[in-house]
Amino acid sequence: MRSAVLSALLLATTLAAQAGIQLDQTIPVGPQVKVGKLDNGLTYYIQKNGKPEKKLELRLVVRAGSILEDDDQLGLAHFVEHMAFNGSTHFKKHELVSYLQSIGVQFGADLNAYTSFDETVYILPIPTERRENIEKGFTVLHDWAQGVSFNAEDIDNERGIVLEEARLGKGASDRMNKVLLPKIFNGSRYAERLPIGKEEALKTFSHDALRRFYRDWYRPDLMAVVAVGDIDPAEAERLIRTHFGKLKNPANPRPRVSATIAPLQKSEGLVITDKEANTNSVYIRYPVQEDREDGTFREFRKGMVETLFSIMLNARLQELAQQPEPPFVGGGSAMSGLVRGYKSFSSAAVLGRGGVLPAIDTLVQENERARKLGFSEAELDRAKKNVMRNLEREFAEREKTDSHRYAAEYIRNFLDREPIPGIVNEHAYVRELMPTITLDEMNRYARETIPDHAQKLVVFMGSDKQDVPIPAPDALLAAAIKAEDLEVTVRKEQAVAASIMDKLPKAGRIVAETSDAKLGITTLTLSNGVKVMLKPTDFRNDQVLMAAARYGGRSLVDDADIHNARYANAIAATMGVNGHSPVELNKILAGKAAGANLALTNFTDSVTASAGSTDIETMLQLVHLKFTSVRRDEDLYKSFIGKQRELARNEISRPESVFRDELYTTLFNGHPRVSLTPRPADFDKVSLDRSLDLFKSRFGSAKGLTFVFVGSFDPDAIKPLLATYLASLPVTDIPVKYRDLKVRPVTGVVKKDVYAGKEQKSIISLNFTGTTRYSELEQMRFSAMLEVMNLRINEVLREKLGLIYGGGVSGSIDNVPYPNYLIGATLPTGPQNVDKVIAATMDEIRLLKEKGPDPADLNKVKQAWLINHTKSVRENGYWLARIQNALLKGTDLHSVLKYEEMVKSLTPAQVQAAAKRYFNTGNYVQVVLYPEKAVANAAPVSAPAAASTAD
Incomplete structure (x- = not known):
């Protein structure tokens, strides 16, 4: 064995030397990044990068995590991370998050942090339009490094939030991992130092134990600062030296010892x-x-x-x-x-x-x-x-890679x-x-x-x-x-075709062309009536996205066929195309960057595809074949159905699945077309031939489709490919309208308690529904209302009351199948806090309706939207979605050019009016999950109740 290894190394060395690379040399740091070290040992990485524009990604990396905790500090590496947002040298409690939100940095989505076994990383993206933002960004990092306050009252207030975070992780996986991890880590320290810590320790740790962890391990010789984005490297280096050069290491630093994993002693x-x-x-x-x-x-x-x-x-x-x-x-x-x-x-x-x-x-x-x-x-x-x-x-x-990806490299x-x-x-x-x-x-x-x-x-x-x-x-x-010890034989390599198409289809023609100079979009009409919209961009150099959609989908399928319709997409994808199985397709397409998917949704038939710029033809061939030559393979069908049955067998055991099913059954009054967690018996109702028939009945025709292309392509070069692969698609007559199946939410106030799961965990779901008139402006007001509510939920339910770790509201307005809206609040908490969380949430809804939003909160929402929009308009996916949405909803695509104007025009009065319209406290569904053992209690935390309606 040793001889074989030596031979391999010698051969590798010889071959590499021939290629001009000496294997034993250290790979040099590239010229794109400046890496340095301050006198106190702090390492820094600086790179100027232009994507996204006007944004700087800052990171503070601390080579200290839960593995370094003393026995009285279990969970405190992570707790320190929480305290970094609760007051520091330059920011009082709540000031930091509020300030960052005011400049468009969203808590959780942008501003974040994580703690692992061996490190803690703080994530801070900063808009750079104003110089003071950059200066304050480095001040924030400095405060995280050695300026956290650790106020005694704030520490005790944060316990509840961290305990709620720990509660979220409880369940079957957590219980099983507690048995598994000591074996995985061979009894090492890792099994006893999970970052979330232990509940009893989080409740009882001393303030000094927390401060001691920070003093011991938050020190410059264990830190790195990463700055990537819209900043001059010399300026970044100056700011790093100014803010971090005076940080001190302890006089007698504790050794930073790595934990060891002993060899496995026996099988x-x-x-x-x-x-x-x-x-x-x-x-x-x-x-x-x-x-x-x-x-x-x-x-x-x-x-x-x-x-x-x-x-x-x-x-x-x-x-x-x-x-x-x-x-x-x-x-x-x-x-x-x-x-x-x-x-x-x-x-x-x-x-x-x-x-x-x-x-x-x-x-x-x-x-x-x-x-x-x-x-x-x-x-x-x-x-x-x-x-x-x-x-x-x-x-x-390389010149259009997002800064956060480079930052992640430097952290590694x-x-x-x-x-x-x-x-x-x-x-x-x-x-x-x-x-x-x-x-x-x-x-x-x-x-x-x-x-x-x-x-x-x-x-x-x-x-x-x-x-x-x-x-x-x-x-x-x-x-x-x-x-x-079982005998194995050589795996036979089956020959595969050189290409996925035997011969090209008979090409059609482009019969009409119009242009929209303002949006940079060209619209083509093909000889078969199919339309194509082309928006070439320079956002990426090797990305082309394509999509098409029309109304129809599963809404046109009768109730008796709904199971076949639900699995038609997956079954068709499992089959392959043009005589090639998926395995064979993967082999044929080796070295290609192309994919395509056709799917029936509730109300639409949709096509999505993507490719690298040199693989557009392959992408179009896949699309054409998925319309015209889906295979039928009994063996692959049996494999698919067997696997789905097995996955369904256990999924219903999850308390979250039980809760979700009860929620949707209650909300939509048990309507048979509402999709619930699959049961094994569902697959007895699925037929290979019927599923493929339903799929082909919709995708056997391209009638009514407009294919939208966005990305790095030459319109003149792509036109012959469109004529060959899209103009040749069949366009047999099929309905291209959806059917309203009269799925409607219940009315009045309906409440239901659900009991499932071993853990002391609850989930509260509050759902407001009704009819409305859809428009882009109304959608914006609706979304602003939800964002403001989320700010209030975070500030009051999490930070002030300590009742939740995460959760919030989301919602949508749609005009299909009828003009409607849905708001869902999901709030995980402890069973003992359910009534408090509901009361606090309803109180915030009442205040928003009575007084409207705090103008500062609305400005935070607007600022975040404007910053995100600046980034989004330079992304292919954003434009593809906007164009598709305009085509389906019949809205004016040019409104994207007025987005900033629309956002700036939003007023507190408009958001207040939206709250009055949509948060109808006389018409909502409340479903609460409690642990199953509550059923047996003589006096449960909240008395169980059957679903009830109050008009």
Whole structure:
């Protein structure tokens, strides 16, 4: 074995040297970023970047997380993160969030932070139109670094919020992970230092313990500042030196010691069950290895090999999942990271009807097949093509990549030593090194990476309410050991076609063309009556998006066929096209960036597709074939239905699913067309032929469709392709209107309590419905009303009362199938706080109706919208959605040019009027989830009640 490894390294070194790269050299930092270090040890990264415009992404990275907590500090690394938003040297409590909102930074969506085992990262995007915003942005980072106040009253107030956050994570997964993680981490410190902490510790920790964590670990030698975006690098460096140069390290700093994971001492089987588990799965984890990035070209090249290996091995497993009786719903194997500094080879699968044994056999045997017999040249060629195409797209977009992506790279460099040569250099390195990676080397890597009869942990996780027998721990382990010794044979590589189309369709013509200079849109009429709208942009260099929609959809299907209609899209997608299965299509399309999807929705037939700029023809071929030649494959159908039944079997066990079903059943009075959580019996009502017939009845014709293209394309170059692939689509006569099925919400005040789940968790859902008149201006007033309500919910229910961690209101106005609106408030909380949360929410609704919004709150909403709009109008997806929405709703697309004017014209009086109109407290549905044990209580927290209506 040692000789083989040495030979492989020598060969790799020789090949790389021929390519001009010395593998043992450290990869240099690219010229796109300035990396420096202050005298106190703080590292900084600075890059000027123009996308999005007028925005600066700031990050404070602290190499300290929950793994460093003392025994009296469980959960306090994360708690410190919370306190950073609760008062500091330059910002009193609530001032920071309020100030940032006033300049258009949204709390949660933009302003955020996270705590992990080994790090804490603060995220701060700053609009740069005003210089003082930038200065204050660095002041905020400075305060987070060493200026948090830790006021005693604020600490105690924050306990409730953090406990509510911890409550949100409770459930089947959390309960099972508490059994799994000590085994996964081999009894190491990681299993005892989950970032959320422990409930009792969060309730009782001392203020000094919290402050001690901050003093010990928030220090410049463990910090990095990242600044990427609209800023002069010299100015950024000056601001960093000014704000962070005087930060002090402790006189006697505590050693920052990494936690270790001991080797697995023996193989073991483990069974973990929970009646609320929504999937059954198997997981095989092999010995943990140290994973230390050294920043060399050798490590970089090894990463390329690892990527190719993972692609090839998992392509095989995905193919096996499409058998008529698949061994699992889905599965995969890979060498992957466990926690910082450690990785392991592992295999996992979501189980199907056959249970755990077929899944273990297949996972292990496919691993063994790759280890013993290797891969084929065709597999390696496809994997290389896919890697290179993705790299080419990144290279093409190098000047149009969002700043937050660069910021994430620099965070990984600081924490993991991931090289940052820049995409220009990385592109050159990969182009030189990829040809040096041979099949022999890949097969050696497989032999050395896939464990050979190694110690292992074999885990079954799933529901204990199944008709499939639950395996014993010893049986799990025995199955994995037995599978290692089963004979494997060479996997036969089936020949595939050179292209997805045998011959081109007979082309049509472009018969008319008009232009809209203001919007930069050209509209074409094709000879078959289909229309095309073209909006070429320079927002991206290698992205083309396409969509089309018309009315119809599942609304035209009778009740007896609704199950066939609901699964028609997925079944058709499972079949493939033009005689090619999905597996074959993936092989044919290796190295292409193109995809397409056709779908029946409730009221529309929709087409979506995307491509790289050089793959537009492939995208159009896929679209044409999905209209004209969907395959029929009984085996793939059986595989699909079997997997769906198995997924449905457990999903209904989740308390959230029970709650959702009761909510929609109550809200729409049990109407049969309202979609609920699938049951296994639903799939007895699905027919392959009927589902395909329904799909083809709509997509066998392109009548009434307008295809919208947005992105990096040349209109003159694309026109012949449109004539060939879209003008040739059939346009047989079909209805292109939706049918109103008279699905209407109940009226009056209806309340219902639902009991499900073990945990002390509640969810409150308040739903306001009614009729309205749709317009873009009314939609804007409606949305502003909701945004203001969310500001109030966060300020009062979270920050002031500590009753919730997250939650809020959302809603929509629509004119299909009738002019209507729906507002839904979702508020997770503890069962003991349900009545308080409802009362506080209703009080905020009352105040908004009586007094209107605080003008400062409305200005926060408007400022955030204007900043987001500046970014959105430079995105292809935004324009595609706007054009599609205008086509379907019949609105004036030119209103997009007046967006800023419309936003600025919004007044508090208009928002108040909207609140009076839409928050009708005489007409709403209230559904509350309580834990199931409340049913047995003599005096539940809130008395259970059947659904009731009050006029």
